[in-house]
Amino acid sequence: MDKQIIEQLFTQLKEKTPLIHHITNNVTINDCANATLAIGGSPVMASGIAEAGDMARLADALVINFGTINNQMLDAMIIAGQAANQKEIPVIFDPVGVGATAYRTEKALEFLKAVNVAIIRGNSTEVYSLLGGQAHTRGVDAGEIDIPLEDLARNATKSLKAIIVISGKVDVIASESSIAQVGNGDILLTRVTGTGCMTASLIASFAAITNDWFHAAIAGMATMSLAGEKAKASLKEDEGIGTFRIKLMDEISKMNDQAWIKGVRIK
Amino acid sequence: MDKQIIEQLFTQLKEKTPLIHHITNNVTINDCANATLAIGGSPVMASGIAEAGDMARLADALVINFGTINNQMLDAMIIAGQAANQKEIPVIFDPVGVGATAYRTEKALEFLKAVNVAIIRGNSTEVYSLLGGQAHTRGVDAGEIDIPLEDLARNATKSLKAIIVISGKVDVIASESSIAQVGNGDILLTRVTGTGCMTASLIASFAAITNDWFHAAIAGMATMSLAGEKAKASLKEDEGIGTFRIKLMDEISKMNDQAWIKGVRIK
Amino acid sequence: MDKQIIEQLFTQLKEKTPLIHHITNNVTINDCANATLAIGGSPVMASGIAEAGDMARLADALVINFGTINNQMLDAMIIAGQAANQKEIPVIFDPVGVGATAYRTEKALEFLKAVNVAIIRGNSTEVYSLLGGQAHTRGVDAGEIDIPLEDLARNATKSLKAIIVISGKVDVIASESSIAQVGNGDILLTRVTGTGCMTASLIASFAAITNDWFHAAIAGMATMSLAGEKAKASLKEDEGIGTFRIKLMDEISKMNDQAWIKGVRIK
16 A cells, blocks of 8 residues: 555544544443544444434434344434535445344345445454355354355345444454555454454544545554454553453554554555 | 532432432443432433423433434434423523434424423533524534634524533633633543533532532533543553543543632633 | 363264254344354354245254334244244243233243243343242342342242253252252443343253253353352453453353363252
8 A cells, every 4th residue: 555645544534533423332331432433533422313414414324233233223323424425435344243143134225225335344254244144153252154254255245335344363354456455453353342442433534534535444453453452462461351452452553654554554 | 610519419429319200212321320429419310201200300300312303202302391380490402413314403302392491501512503503513512613612602502592512622611691701621532421411410419409500510611521531541552442431431430529629610 | 069070071072063043132232153163063143034934944052132122023933933843943031021020021921932942041030030929120220139049049940841041149040850950150241231141152062962951950050150269350450341341251261170170050
């Protein structure tokens, strides 16, 4: 990834402090708000259906997260999503747990039919399920699928007409014309809740200030994976996942273009 | 502020462990519960409409926070607020994001019409919007307004018949007869979510054990600003906003009358 | 408690990574998800009524927590609980705040009538209230009751047909045939929110991988009390409850059979 692109993304993010509206789950909503602040965005987490459209119209990007989806929430998400489409701000969709229950898959497809999303970020089974695949998923964790992640990402980007970000041991980011892989990360990122959700917030923060959503997606995804790697590296022997979570947020807030360029391993 | 007043407030708070009922947003609800515990109160965060009145009647103060307001929540807030009025316990109102959407402003005014509030705590644009002003607000952050904060606070306290607390670089606390300014704080308090919400919990904890709500408001507001200053001062170079949040809670839990008197700068 | 039992519980928990479904309050939901991960389980926190049954059928244990109970939530809890009963996975019930309002007590009894629960974890007044006792409860904290905890636990286990866990200065765990007391803990566990809720998640994680729910309950309860003791012991003089919470999570994530056997004091 071109050094200048990432420099510009960080510079503009700090300058513009984009407003990132979230309609998200109540498990990691605090983490998402703080991650947005940490990278330089301004989070709004309003969820009332009566103001869903108005709030999206104030925002520079919209994050939709299915973690604790229900029918009422979906209605607000569609209203907000359509307002975002009208304003032409990017919608970042995090299909948490899709594939785990028939309800989730059905509602995710309903959302994707009603709203044009710019970027979808999920784990492999979530993305697989959006394409109609039957993965052995267990709750919100990635299950086993039988095709390479790059192929899955390429298929998904064509079929779903969105940039696809698949978080995993190696993260894959695909657009119709390009594909990138991020080699950073640490297993501890799967041992605390919210790292996926926060990644969507980071991606949204970058996507809010550019039209180049492919590179925004790489910037946000790699920020999380690199921050996780750095948090782990600074963890002392007697510290556990409580401290890891705090150091992860520290690393996100300390991230800048230089640290990113020095640390991120893309192929 | 008289030394004896603050000594008495801290002493009585520790002795009485007042019950602080909250109906609040799901972003910072955990922070508010922990801040209440940290200062010496006992938090209750029940939100079901069927018990809203009963729970308020058990409490010593009620915090109403509009962060993730919706119609159902407003109904519960009004029931709880009216029960609090009947029991003559103070209602602390945090009009989060009011001014950002027409819905929020309208519902806030509806709430203020139905319930007598003792103390309103907000940022400048939120308070300005309650008075009918059109501020350039962006989501939940303070926007630009064109009158001095002291004048805004004085106008608001008269018009809204409540103690007014405006959080900012300098915090302003106004009653009909008095005004105070707190010079403590740190920019990092705006870089993590929940510091405003937690301030309302701290104010409520003090207001629950006295009839002198003006000084309770100063005590709570200054506790947050001083804790933020201290948390920042103890932050090491390689630490970020994750650690700042933890140290902020540490400082709240370590606060006492002596530290308060020594550290707080009031004019 | 037999050394072999606890060794086996930890070994099987790490091997099986059981799926722990929660329908819980929005105050400590993040803490519960992270505590489940920390001990080696996999949390799911879906709350939508439309998938409540399906999600419970995917799970290995179900945690039901009444912290922010409302009528809609209760419906989802009953559907999930009945699905769990059909699948014969354990239901762990945390009757938060029962006794504080008539609504809570009534709804708790309604839940217990509709669903067979394996384990009930509460403080003394919550358990007392489930038996029809009138305790002087204040919100979610334990009030005063007039019978010894062991008798309360024995009565409750017979009457409610469930393993009973009463958290307190000494924790009491009772089945119809056995009773155990855990002498670990620290007062700081009552100064942060969520330690009770997280205990239910820990108990559920152990109960998910054995039919010996009595020992699973001891394992989970004692893990929390010992972790609290260790977190307190490692707290420096200038640290407060913010850091305590983080160290508590660290200690849960570092817990294993050897540390448990060495540290836990059972009689």
